[in-house]
Amino acid sequence: MKKLFTYITLLFSLFAFSQNEQLAQYYYDKGDFEKAKIGYEELLENVPQNMQYFLRTIDCYQQLQQFDVAEKAIQNRLTKYNQGSLLVELGYNYQLQKNDIKAKNYYDQAIERIRKNPNEVYGIANSFERKVQLEYALKAYQTATEIQPNYNFNYQQGLLYGQLGNYEMMINTFLDESFASPQSSIMIQNQLSRFMTDEADLSFSNALRKALILKVQKNQDLFWNQYLSWFYVQQKEFSKAFIQEKAIYKRNPESLSTILNLANLAIEEDDQEVATEILAFVIENTKDLGLLVQAHSYLMELKIKKATEKDFATINSEIETLLKQYEISPFTLSLQLIQAHFVAFNLKKPEQGKAIVKKALDLQLNNYEVAQVKMELADILLFEEKFNQALLYYSQIEMDLKNDAVAHEASLKAAKTSYFKGDFPWALKQFKEDKKLKL
Numbered sequence: 001m002k003k004l005f006t007y008i009t010l011l012f013s014l015f016a017f018s019q020n021e022q023l024a025q026y027y028y029d030k031g032d033f034e035k036a037k038i039g040y041e042e043l044l045e046n047v048p049q050n051m052q053y054f055l056r057t058i059d060c061y062q063q064l065q066q067f068d069v070a071e072k073a074i075q076n077r078l079t080k081y082n083q084g085s086l087l088v089e090l091g092y093n094y095q096l097q098k099n100d101i102k103a104k105n106y107y108d109q110a111i112e113r114i115r116k117n118p119n120e121v122y123g124i125a126n127s128f129e130r131k132v133q134l135e136y137a138l139k140a141y142q143t144a145t146e147i148q149p150n151y152n153f154n155y156q157q158g159l160l161y162g163q164l165g166n167y168e169m170m171i172n173t174f175l176d177e178s179f180a181s182p183q184s185s186i187m188i189q190n191q192l193s194r195f196m197t198d199e200a201d202l203s204f205s206n207a208l209r210k211a212l213i214l215k216v217q218k219n220q221d222l223f224w225n226q227y228l229s230w231f232y233v234q235q236k237e238f239s240k241a242f243i244q245e246k247a248i249y250k251r252n253p254e255s256l257s258t259i260l261n262l263a264n265l266a267i268e269e270d271d272q273e274v275a276t277e278i279l280a281f282v283i284e285n286t287k288d289l290g291l292l293v294q295a296h297s298y299l300m301e302l303k304i305k306k307a308t309e310k311d312f313a314t315i316n317s318e319i320e321t322l323l324k325q326y327e328i329s330p331f332t333l334s335l336q337l338i339q340a341h342f343v344a345f346n347l348k349k350p351e352q353g354k355a356i357v358k359k360a361l362d363l364q365l366n367n368y369e370v371a372q373v374k375m376e377l378a379d380i381l382l383f384e385e386k387f388n389q390a391l392l393y394y395s396q397i398e399m400d401l402k403n404d405a406v407a408h409e410a411s412l413k414a415a416k417t418s419y420f421k422g423d424f425p426w427a428l429k430q431f432k433e434d435k436k437l438k439l
Contacts, residue, residue, distance in 0.1 A: 028056060033063040058089060067097055084113035084120040088127035088136075095131075107136050111143055118144045118151065125156070134160050152177075155184065162195060167204050170195075171211045179223060189230060196234055205235065222248050229262075238266040238274045246281070256286050263298060272302055289331050296322050297334040304342055312346055328359070333369055336360050337376050344380045353380050371397045371406050375413075382417055390417050 024039025037060035044053040054077060061070035070093050078086040091106030110124050121144035128137035138160045141153035154177035161170035174192060178185045195204045212231055215224040225244045232241035245259045260282050266275035275298070282295040300322075303315055319339045326332045336356060344353025357377045365373065378393035394417065397410035 024056070028060070033060045036060050037064065055089075058093075062093065062096055067093055083123060084110055084117075085123035085127040087113065088124060088131060088133070092131045092133075107133065111136070111139055114140055114143045115147060118148045121151070121153075125153075129160075134164050138164070152181075154180075155188065158188070159191065162191070167195075167207050171208050175211060175215065175227075178227065179221075182223070185227075193234055209235075216244075222252060233262070233265060236269055236271075238262065238269070238271050238278075242274060242278055242281075249285070253285075256282050256288070256291055260291060260294060260298075263295070267298060267302065272306065276302060289326065293326055293332050293335060296326075297338060300335070300338050304338070304346065307346075312342075315342065316347065328363075330363050330365055330369065333360060333363070333365070333372070337372060340376055340380070344383060350380050350384050367400055368406065371401055371410075375406070375410060378410075378413065378417075382413070387417050 020039060021043060024036055024043060027033075027036035027039060037057065040053050040057040040060060044050065044057055047053060054073075058070050058073060061067070061073070071090065074086055074089045074093065077083075078090070087106045087110040091103040091110070094100075094106065095103035107128075110128075114121050114124060121140050125137050125140040125144075128134070128140055138157060141157050141160075145151045145153060154173050158170050158173040158177065161167075161173060171192075174188045178188050192208060196208065208231060212224065212228045216228055225248050229241045229244035229248070232238070232244065241262055242259070245262055249256065249259065259278060263275050263278040263282065266272075266278060279295045279299050279302075282291060283299075286292060286295075300315070300319060303311070303318075307315055316339075319335065319342065322335055323332060323339065326335070328336065337360070340353040340356040340360075343356065344350045354377060357373055357380065360373050361370070361377075374393045374397050378390045378397075381387075381390035381393065391414055394410045394414035398407045398414070401407040401410075
């Protein structure tokens with residue numbers, strides 16, 4: 001009983017503490033710094049070592065222009081914990097009072113702390129960044145690496161150069177880091193992409209393009225061809241990306257899957273001319289059945305997309321020739337489904353289309369492939385206005401692949417089918433549920 005009472009008391013205390021924290025946060029976010037200050041002072045009294053509560057308390061003092069109170073609190077904490085980042089807090093407190101001389105003095109003291117103990121760079125640099133003292137944050141990282149060359153803050157420095165508008169240094173730092181640590185490339189490319197998407201300033205993209213071209217010219221490592229290809233894809237310059245991918249393939253002809261992915265990207269961006277050129281290259285240079293079938297499938301979809309009725313006979317003949325060449329098997333499922341769709345919707349022969357699809361269902365397929373086949377069959381049944389049968393197949397897909405993107409697509413199609421059938425309340429319910437899932 002005594003243990004239970006202690007547990008309940010502790011639980012109540014934790015709940016009350018959490019409530020106080022939420023209340024302090026509420027007043028802080030609302031801009032009521034007087035009430036927020038009282039809340040954070042109480043929290044800090046209970047957990048004096050909590051840096052977040054301390055910084056919020058100081059911020060409240062500063063918002064209320066109680067700079068002397070803030071300085072005393074920071075000095076007391078500095079005496080107690082001797083953290084170098086508190087020197088940054090003192091400097092910022094003077095900066096808010098427009099006393100730049102004293103502010104600089106404390107900022108410089110913080111940098112000197114790093115010279116004596118490079119491990120303090122983490123807290124000090126972070127404090128400078130929070131106060132948007134970017135030049136000092138950069139200097140903190142540079143000072144630490146001067147003392148300890150094995151420290152690596154290239155990523156942090158690259159970001160700071162970018163924030164300071166020094167694109168040349170940002171690009172050079174990031175590219176050097178990418179080459180030295182390829183595992184960081186994706187993270188770095190994500191940051192570069194953010195600057196590239198700023199249409200108001202094309203100078204960054206132009207500078208990055210120039211830097212990468214120079215890297216390719218001066219260094220024979222394929223890493224730079226891959227990086228330049230990535231850049232061109234971001235710019236949707238797929239023909240130039242293809243040039244780089246061909247150069248990579250000629251020196252390292254292991255796989256064409258990357259080039260096939262490039263074709264898919266070009267298709268998604270409706271660059272049919274380049275996509276056709278890339279697919280032709282894949283077909284010419286591979287004997288891999290999977291790649292061949294996929295490339296031919298993409299090509300047939302492109303041809304069908306821009307075809308007129310007079311082209312239909314030729315297209316139908318081409319598909320049949322391809323299926324005879326590569327045979328009916330799970331490997332050629334994409335071509336089989338293209339043929340079924342073309343026959344049903346373009347040639348207006350749904351019965352023939354259904355026969356092709358039902359034949360595909362007899363193959364040894366995995367769950368996703370079965371779902372693809374059933375989706376095509378349901379689409380054809382919907383085209384024939386056989387709503388109940390279409391709904392049956394859409395429902396089977398939902399059941400077989402619960403919570404999957406394919407299941408959500410089937411759910412949406414089922415809702416549309418119900419709408420066409422005239423079951424409006426059920427269709428509306430499905431539409432709302434699907435919208436919630438997407439959100």
